[in-house]
Amino acid sequence: MKRSAEIEALEARLGLRFERPDLLRRALTHSSMSGPGREDNQRLEFLGDRVLGLVMAEALLAGDRKASEGQLAPRYNALVRKEACAEVAREVDLGAALKLGRSEMMSGGRRKMALLGDAMEAVIAAVYLDAGFDAAKEMILRLWGDRVAQVEADARDAKTSLQEWAQARGMAPPAYVETGRSGPDHAPVFTIEARLDNGATAQATAGSKRKAEQQAAAALLDKVGKGD
Incomplete structure (x- = not known):
């Protein structure tokens, strides 16, 4: 053809x-x-x-x-x-x-x-x-x-570390919630909030959900880690 x-x-x-x-x-x-x-x-x-x-x-x-x-x-x-x-x-x-x-x-x-x-x-x-x-x-x-x-x-860094931190304290795994989306369809920007059972949260914005989740996990890990 x-x-x-x-x-x-x-x-x-x-x-x-x-x-x-x-x-x-x-x-x-x-x-x-x-x-x-x-x-x-x-x-x-x-x-x-x-x-x-x-x-x-x-x-x-x-x-x-x-x-x-x-x-x-x-x-x-x-x-x-x-x-x-x-x-x-x-x-x-x-x-x-x-x-x-x-x-x-x-x-x-x-x-x-x-x-x-x-x-x-x-x-x-x-x-x-x-x-x-x-x-x-x-x-x-x-x-x-x-x-x-x-x-x-990525699997070895922030999200995994945050999950291990939560499990070591008897908490459920962190939740990742999309709280915002902007930009055109071909180049969306996502805002993700990472949440823990104890009420701690952190947000991050990136060009993919995966990156935003990683960044939110890192921010939350930094926040809760300082409280240990």
Whole structure:
């Protein structure tokens, strides 16, 4: 099937070339554009989520051979969550290539986190079907970049330390509550409040929920630590 300039441009941003570009085209087709002879990306999304999960599980196990299942699970969830997929999609400008119905296009569908995350998973499946698991794994690890190492580092610092502090004093794990959100859809800014059973709180603002939670945990840990 002949490639459009749009598909070729996206392939360049993804760093690969499809043998079957129709797979990539399907991965970019939202259900609002599906119809007779035009499949949407929902089935590919289902498959891509599983491929992403396996790649991240392998990467985390290799990156920290001493971590327990309980330690690995939150790191895994942070890497495969829809927000993480949408962040990667924005970095490769996946939204510009999405095939959307008029209503979705008019409502800002190219910037919506859920649509971008779903499409990123569908693209992963398209690579897997087109070139196999190794090709999909290489692309995922390249596009996710230092996120794997960063989530391992984050897991060992403020949030973990605050949870250990609370548990040592018979408290429930800290709660993290989104208290504010600002900025455009493609670059949101989150305010998160960390809360402890004893009523202590601290807030932080950052460009991702994960970073805001880490910063809020660090601020709260500093506050309660001074009271020990």
